Amino acid sequence: MRELEGRTILVTGASSGIGRAAVAVFSRHGARVIAAARRREQTETVVASANAAGGQAVHLPVDIADEASVDALFERIRADFGRLDGAFNDAGVEAPHAPLPDAEVATFDQVMATNAKGTWLCLRREMQIMRDQGFGAIVNVASIAGIVAFPGASAYGASKSAVIAMTRSAALDLASLGITVNCICPGATRSEMSARWAERLPNGEADLAAFNPMRRIAEPEEPAEAAAFLLSDRARHINGAVLVIDGGASLG
Numbered sequence: 001m002r003e004l005e006g007r008t009i010l011v012t013g014a015s016s017g018i019g020r021a022a023v024a025v026f027s028r029h030g031a032r033v034i035a036a037a038r039r040r041e042q043t044e045t046v047v048a049s050a051n052a053a054g055g056q057a058v059h060l061p062v063d064i065a066d067e068a069s070v071d072a073l074f075e076r077i078r079a080d081f082g083r084l085d086g087a088f089n090d091a092g093v094e095a096p097h098a099p100l101p102d103a104e105v106a107t108f109d110q111v112m113a114t115n116a117k118g119t120w121l122c123l124r125r126e127m128q129i130m131r132d133q134g135f136g137a138i139v140n141v142a143s144i145a146g147i148v149a150f151p152g153a154s155a156y157g158a159s160k161s162a163v164i165a166m167t168r169s170a171a172l173d174l175a176s177l178g179i180t181v182n183c184i185c186p187g188a189t190r191s192e193m194s195a196r197w198a199e200r201l202p203n204g205e206a207d208l209a210a211f212n213p214m215r216r217i218a219e220p221e222e223p224a225e226a227a228a229f230l231l232s233d234r235a236r237h238i239n240g241a242v243l244v245i246d247g248g249a250s251l252g
Contacts, residue, residue, distance in 0.1 A: 003232040005030030008081050012064055012122060013091030015042040017191030018141065021220035022088050022227060023047065027055025029228050034081070036062040036073055037091065064091045064118030065110075074125040083133055086231040087126040089119050090141045092159075094193050097152040097200060108155040115159035120166055123181070127170065130179045137235070139227045140167050140183045142242070144250045147185060160185075164242055171240030180239040182230045187246025188217040214247035 009026050013019035014035035023035045027050040035050075035057050037043040043059045050057040062073040077084055092115045095107050119140055130136030145153055146160030167183035174181075188197065188208050201207035209216050223245045229235055230243070244250055 002028075002030035003234065004086070004228060007031045007085035007231075008034065008083055009086040009088065009231060010034045010036060010077065010084060010126070011088045011090060012036045012062065013089075013141075014046055014059075015039040017090075017193060018186065018189060018220045018223050019088070019090035020046050022090060022224040023050050023057055024053070024055070025221055025224040025228055026088070026231075027051075027053065027057055029232075031056075031086070032081075033057040034060055034077060036060050038063050062091075064122055065114045067121055070118070070121045070125060074129065078129065084126060084129045085136060087122070087136070087138045088141070088227050088231070089122050089126075089138065091118060091122075092141065094196070095153070095155040099152055100154040103155060108158075111155045111159050112162070115156070116162035116166075119163050123166065123170055127174060127179070127181075131174055131177065134177055136179045137231045138170075138179075138181045139230045140181070141223075141227075142167070142183050142185045144185050144187045144244060144246050147242075147244070148250045167242065168240050175239055178236070180230075180235065182235070182238060182241045182243065184223055184226055184230070185242060185244045185246070185250075186218060186223045187212065187244075187249040189220055189223060190217055191220060212247045212249045213251070216247070218245065218247065 009031045011022045015037035023033050023046050026033050047057040047059045063069040095111045142163040143160040145157045146164050171181040
């Protein structure tokens with residue numbers, strides 16, 4: 001089913017992981033995808049792959065931690081596309097594993113600047129466009145770290161809790177126009193980030209999978225497909241939802 005047919009959808013963090021998968025998934029569902037990320041070469045490869053499979057994707061650069069860069073992205077979207085039907089705010093960074101008393105202040109600032117403020121900056125500009133046009137759907141990416149405590153992850157967990165909170169508040173702001181804002185909370189998902197997490201464990205990815213009742217980590221297409229649903233007309237009455245996609249890992 002091509003449930004995003006004809007829609008223009010922004011994906012941030014498009015160079016890898018869930019964002020990379022989202023470009024392919026949304027393209028298969030018929031969307032024209034704006035793949036935004038800092039890493040030009042990797043993102044252009046993602047775009048080329050989507051287009052080779054019959055999609056319509058373009059790369060636009062952005063560093064979501066930089067307000068001027070975010071503003072430039074959305075001015076370009078207005079100029080080149082004239083509309084924004086959906087947005088998938090996936091860009092984010094991790095923090096080095098460290099107990100809070102040993103964590104660096106600079107690390108906290110960096111993680112919050114990207115994951116919390118950066119998502120907020122994108123959300124703000126997306127909602128401005130959608131308010132002007134009177135329609136749209138947004139999906140933010142948080143994490144189970146935003147709802148479940150993990151040792152050594154105070155900065156990352158705080159940043160993802162912030163994404164959940166801003167999602168719920170934003171969902172109320174333009175609800176009267178039918179504009180929805182939802183959030184997904186993935187657990188361990190195959191990506192560059194999960195590979196770095198696995199490196200900290202004695203048995204690597206096997207230990208990471210062992211935390212999950214399903215005994216595997218997710219493939220990035222799985223949360224991307226959930227996001228496609230939340231961006232589609234089938235989810236028009238879902239607003240302010242926090243969808244946990246972790247195979248049950250957060251239930252223990």
